[in-house]
Every structure is written in C-alpha cells, then in structure tokens.
Amino acid sequence: MEEQGQVKLPQPPAADLPSSDDDEAAQYLKKLRRRKCMIKCCGCITVFLQIKIIVIVILIFTLFRIKNPFFTLNGFTINKFPTSGTNMSITAVVSVKNPNMAPFRFSNTTTNLYYYGMVAGEAKAMPGNAKARRTFI
Incomplete structure (x- = not known):
C-alpha cells in the first residue's frame, strides 16, 4: 500500500555508495595536494631569496664598492x-x-x-x- 503523495526514488547501486576506503583515499589525495602546494610555495620562496641574494652581491661588487677618497x-x-x-x-x-x-x-x-x-x-x-x-x- 502506497501512501498518496510519496514518491519512491530508485536506490543507487551498491558500488556507488561511499565506503571507508573512499574516505581514506580522499584524505590521502587532500594531503598529497597540500604537500604539492607546500613544495611549490617553498620552491618559489627559495627562488625569490636566491634572486635577491644575487642582486645584492652584484650591487656590493659594483655600485657599493669602497673607493679611496x-x-x-x-x-x-x-x-x-x-x-x-x-x-x-x-x-x-x-x-x-x-x-x-x-x-x-x-x-x-x-x-x-x-x-x-x-x-x-x-x-x-x-x-x-x-x-x-x-x-x-
């Protein structure tokens, strides 16, 4: 007996239902993405600092070279x-x-x-x- 006004929706297959393995895989992918982002950030900061150091060394040996009065x-x-x-x-x-x-x-x-x-x-x-x-x- 069906009550009026209620519609039954079809149930998804069991393969589409989330399992605990999917949660672990999602968390692993999240950690992997975060690790890649951190590596990119650290790489950019390292490159920026190296460029800054190179510019300072060039300025020291050219423009700021100490000369005798x-x-x-x-x-x-x-x-x-x-x-x-x-x-x-x-x-x-x-x-x-x-x-x-x-x-x-x-x-x-x-x-x-x-x-x-x-x-x-x-x-x-x-x-x-x-x-x-x-x-x-």
Whole structure:
C-alpha cells in the first residue's frame, strides 16, 4: 500500500555508495595536494631569496664598492714673510672628494711641511664629514 503523495526514488547501486576506503583515499589525495602546494610555495620562496641574494652581491661588487677618497691641495697663501726672520705662516686650502655611496668621516689630522727632507712645519685640521659623492672643502 502506497501512501498518496510519496514518491519512491530508485536506490543507487551498491558500488556507488561511499565506503571507508573512499574516505581514506580522499584524505590521502587532500594531503598529497597540500604537500604539492607546500613544495611549490617553498620552491618559489627559495627562488625569490636566491634572486635577491644575487642582486645584492652584484650591487656590493659594483655600485657599493669602497673607493679611496681624493685629497687635493687647492691653493695656499703665505701670510707672513719676514725679511730677516725664519718664521712664516702658510694657509692651505685642501678639499676631500668622496666617490663612495656613503658619507666619509675623518678625524683630526696633522700635516707636516718638509723642506729638503726635514720637517719645517706642522698643521692641524679639524674633523669633518664628506657627504656621499660630494667634495668637502
């Protein structure tokens, strides 16, 4: 006896019903997909880091190579030139050219003036800071 309004649906074959083996296979495939995704992510991160390291090394050996500063004597004046004595005063203008990409700091300096291989005078200079790729006077 069939009740009115109810429709019987056909039952699927037993082979189409999910079993515990299918659950294990689905979980295994999920883990396999996750593992492949992790391997791809790790590979991309590794390649990115290697490219970054290569670029930094190239910049260090080319652009950021440390070069020696150039010291130039631009001119000097003799302030006192006595006719009978041996004392005289000389003012020198020295510039420091910094070819580096970073500032160059120098401390107190002492310069000696030689006359025929003997020290004839001594000058002291104040510390300074030559900016990157600039000339400090």
